[in-house]
Amino acid sequence: MTIYFYKAWQPYGCFSNFSPHSIEIEGTHWPTVEHYYQAQKFVGSPDAVIIPLIHTAVTPEEAARLGRCSCYQLRTDWELVKTQIMAEAVLKKFLTHAEIREILLLTGDEFLIEDSPTDYFWGCGADKTGENHLGRILMSVREKIRELLKNTSVKSLNP
Numbered sequence: 001m002t003i004y005f006y007k008a009w010q011p012y013g014c015f016s017n018f019s020p021h022s023i024e025i026e027g028t029h030w031p032t033v034e035h036y037y038q039a040q041k042f043v044g045s046p047d048a049v050i051i052p053l054i055h056t057a058v059t060p061e062e063a064a065r066l067g068r069c070s071c072y073q074l075r076t077d078w079e080l081v082k083t084q085i086m087a088e089a090v091l092k093k094f095l096t097h098a099e100i101r102e103i104l105l106l107t108g109d110e111f112l113i114e115d116s117p118t119d120y121f122w123g124c125g126a127d128k129t130g131e132n133h134l135g136r137i138l139m140s141v142r143e144k145i146r147e148l149l150k151n152t153s154v155k156s157l158n159p
Contacts, residue, residue: 003107004115006123008060014100015112015138018060021100023092033089034060038067040075040085047072086122087137094141095148104142112138 005012008019017033030036039054050072057063075081094101112135116123120130 002111002113004113006115012103012107012112014097014103015114015134017086017090017134018064019100021093021097023089023096025089025092028055030055030089031057032060032063033086033093035063036089037082037086038063041067041078041082042072043075045073045075047074083133083137086134087140090134090137091141091144094145101145104138105145107142111135112142 003012005015007013008016013019014021017037020032023030023033023036025036030039035054035057039051042048042050042054050066054063054066057066094104113132114123114134116130117126119125122130122132122134124130124132124135
């Protein structure tokens with residue numbers, strides 16, 4: 001069975017980057033993965049001044065709106081690093097929050113698909129032909145967590 005997810009309030013909504021699960025990376029607390037991801041687009045760019053605005057955005061939707069604005073210049077290496085940045089943030093999220101880590105692990109070996117009707121890179125798109133990179137990252141994170149659990153105690157997974 002394939003598991004589809006999209007909105008944070010729907011079943012498996014904790015898989016969404018908009019879910020209310022904070023992360024801490026390099027000593028900075030981010031309200032959601034979406035806040036962190038959108039801010040990373042501008043690290044080292046001429047428009048890095050937008051990062052604090054994204055960081056303090058009231059909602060992940062607002063962070064996304066700011067980060068997607070074509071009026072700002074992205075970092076030059078963004079296309080090369082965006083998938084790795086997302087993977088690190090998603091792993092951190094599931095290592096930090098035991099309750100959603102358990103939900104992810106309980107999916108077994110099911111195929112996970114971000115059911116975005118508009119995103120053909122991170123999701124499957126309206127016609128289900130998208131690349132589903134977020135789903136792939138989640139499946140990879142699930143496997144990494146399984147490996148960590150084999151080699152350590154559950155308590156030590158929490159950062």
